[in-house]
Amino acid sequence: MKDLPVGIFDSGVGGLTVVKEVLKLMPFEDVVYLGDTARVPYGIRSKETVTRYAIENTEFLLSIGIKMIIIACNTVSAVAIEEVSSRVDIPVVGVIKPGALAALRVTRNHRIGVIGTETTINSSTYQRELKKLDPDIEVFVKACPLFVPLVEEGLTGGEIAELVVRYYLDEMKDNGIDTLVLGCTHYPLLKAVIRDVVGPEVVLIDSAVETAEAARDILKEIDLLRQTNPSPSRRFFVTDSPERFRSVGERFLGQSLDMVEKVQIPLRNPVSQKL
Amino acid sequence: MKDLPVGIFDSGVGGLTVVKEVLKLMPFEDVVYLGDTARVPYGIRSKETVTRYAIENTEFLLSIGIKMIIIACNTVSAVAIEEVSSRVDIPVVGVIKPGALAALRVTRNHRIGVIGTETTINSSTYQRELKKLDPDIEVFVKACPLFVPLVEEGLTGGEIAELVVRYYLDEMKDNGIDTLVLGCTHYPLLKAVIRDVVGPEVVLIDSAVETAEAARDILKEIDLLRQTNPSPSRRFFVTDSPERFRSVGERFLGQSLDMVEKVQIPLRNPVSQKL
Numbered sequence: 001m002k003d004l005p006v007g008i009f010d011s012g013v014g015g016l017t018v019v020k021e022v023l024k025l026m027p028f029e030d031v032v033y034l035g036d037t038a039r040v041p042y043g044i045r046s047k048e049t050v051t052r053y054a055i056e057n058t059e060f061l062l063s064i065g066i067k068m069i070i071i072a073c074n075t076v077s078a079v080a081i082e083e084v085s086s087r088v089d090i091p092v093v094g095v096i097k098p099g100a101l102a103a104l105r106v107t108r109n110h111r112i113g114v115i116g117t118e119t120t121i122n123s124s125t126y127q128r129e130l131k132k133l134d135p136d137i138e139v140f141v142k143a144c145p146l147f148v149p150l151v152e153e154g155l156t157g158g159e160i161a162e163l164v165v166r167y168y169l170d171e172m173k174d175n176g177i178d179t180l181v182l183g184c185t186h187y188p189l190l191k192a193v194i195r196d197v198v199g200p201e202v203v204l205i206d207s208a209v210e211t212a213e214a215a216r217d218i219l220k221e222i223d224l225l226r227q228t229n230p231s232p233s234r235r236f237f238v239t240d241s242p243e244r245f246r247s248v249g250e251r252f253l254g255q256s257l258d259m260v261e262k263v264q265i266p267l268r269n270p271v272s273q274k275l
Numbered sequence: 276m277k278d279l280p281v282g283i284f285d286s287g288v289g290g291l292t293v294v295k296e297v298l299k300l301m302p303f304e305d306v307v308y309l310g311d312t313a314r315v316p317y318g319i320r321s322k323e324t325v326t327r328y329a330i331e332n333t334e335f336l337l338s339i340g341i342k343m344i345i346i347a348c349n350t351v352s353a354v355a356i357e358e359v360s361s362r363v364d365i366p367v368v369g370v371i372k373p374g375a376l377a378a379l380r381v382t383r384n385h386r387i388g389v390i391g392t393e394t395t396i397n398s399s400t401y402q403r404e405l406k407k408l409d410p411d412i413e414v415f416v417k418a419c420p421l422f423v424p425l426v427e428e429g430l431t432g433g434e435i436a437e438l439v440v441r442y443y444l445d446e447m448k449d450n451g452i453d454t455l456v457l458g459c460t461h462y463p464l465l466k467a468v469i470r471d472v473v474g475p476e477v478v479l480i481d482s483a484v485e486t487a488e489a490a491r492d493i494l495k496e497i498d499l500l501r502q503t504n505p506s507p508s509r510r511f512f513v514t515d516s517p518e519r520f521r522s523v524g525e526r527f528l529g530q531s532l533d534m535v536e537k538v539q540i541p542l543r544n545p546v547s548q549k550l
Contacts (some may be wrong), residue, residue, distance in 0.1 A: 040319075046279065046516035049515045145428050146428055147425070149420065149421055152319075155421075163434060241321035244319070
């Protein structure tokens with residue numbers, strides 16, 4: 001069991017920011033990543049559709065054999081993590097709880113902003129999670145549907161990026177928040193512009209690091225963390241052709257993406273009867 | 276056969292601009308529309324994935340029973356129309372050829388611009404189609420990946436829309452074109468801003484009208500055009516939840532969308548052995 005890889009999935013390339021931190025914190029783990037690029041983006045889809053896609057992605061990772069699932073996607077973590085958890089016997093880690101915990105550690109004035117996709121924000125998951133951990137917190141949310149296409153187009157700076165960030169976040173500044181959760185794995189690439197708009201006094205929370213830490217702590221606790229591995233493997237799967245994933249993904253991962261394989265999801269013959 | 280509906284599909288809401296023209300030109304036809312909203316957008320996906328989706332959508336329309344397929348999506352028309360045509364026994368009409376013919380009728384200086392999604396532009400289908408019809412034509416193309424998210428966000432005017440349109444189309448103006456094909460069904464909603472940027476002397480081609488005319492001409496020719504129908508039916512199907520489709524779609528159709536049903540695609544038990 002210990003020698004099985006850690007499975008990570010996302011709707012596309014965004015989850016590679018989480019992979020990057022996982023590789024840093026758990027260098028001896030084998031990692032299998034799935035980016036569902038044939039059906040990206042998830043953030044504009046209904047809860048039911050996102051849940052179905054999440055279950056199908058989980059089914060694929062289980063067919064490879066994994067010891068843990070990291071859901072490296074805020075939208076899936078917001079609407080489908082319980083459904084995924086209830087269907088598997090291995091630990092499932094999402095990005096929302098680690099991000100919420102980090103925001104609570106950082107805030108001084110108890111006013112936290114959260115930005116994300118339409119589906120993430122409409123689900124109210126961040127709001128619920130933050131309030132559950134600290135009922136006195138005030139949460140201000142905003143869906144920013146143009147951020148993902150902007151980042152995918154490479155427009156992470158310049159006049160257009162600035163104007164779009166202002167369009168969504170000017171009101172956030174007026175709310176007097178001191179902490180802003182970047183509730184979508186694409187958003188850290190807009191960090192510089194976001195900081196310019198909300199001001200340097202607002203701390204930006206990028207949940208990739210916290211998520212990787214949470215995953216490592218769980219593996220350690222259940223004694224499944226590997227301490228040695230002469231040649232750790234990293235396999236990347238996508239559901240659309242690998243070219244686009246490779247070129248956009250390298251900006252997210254911060255290193256080159258060599259082995260990218262294409263798979264068709266949903267699987268025709270699911271291995272697990274539970275799913 | 277004559278009494279069967281006309282089937283129309285698109286990746287999402289955009290094809291409703293074609294439905295609008297079909298309803299005007301062929302008021303006695305029953306119409307079945309499918310928007311593949313669970314997998315939209317197609318314009319960032321590979322040819323193989325778009326082709327697979329197109330075949331699965333066709334399979335669904337065939338399972339309803341139709342006499343013609345209108346592919347109301349530039350991306351599918353660009354990369355998958357031959358694959359779809361080769362698999363069915365009914366006429367298939369795409370949006371590219373009608374748009375190209377309209378552009379050739381209009382141009383005076385034989386310099387035509389074409390804008391569309393990444394997949395449409397990279398396929399070179401418009402370029403080939405135009406050159407085939409008139410080898411002397413000069414074609415200038417540009418993919419505009421941010422236009423679709425901009426329209427879906429409702430930002431069809433104002434500073435951001437202007438800046439984004441300028442970002443993509445400033446070079447088009449320098450090319451001295453006198454005709455610009457809006458090679459994506461979302462783009463007509465940006466018509467006013469596009470006209471401001473490229474100037475009033477450039478004619479904008481919206482292929483919805485031409486496509487509906489081509490479809491009507493074919494039905495007339497093979498004697499399948501209905502001349503009467505006491506209560507023509509319009510059925511709309513989507514693959515994600517109907518709410519978002521309904522609210523965004525009404526802007527495209529120009530009238531209210533009452534009957535929208537959700538279906539799961541791919542079908543579990545395809546009816547046709549050919550597909």
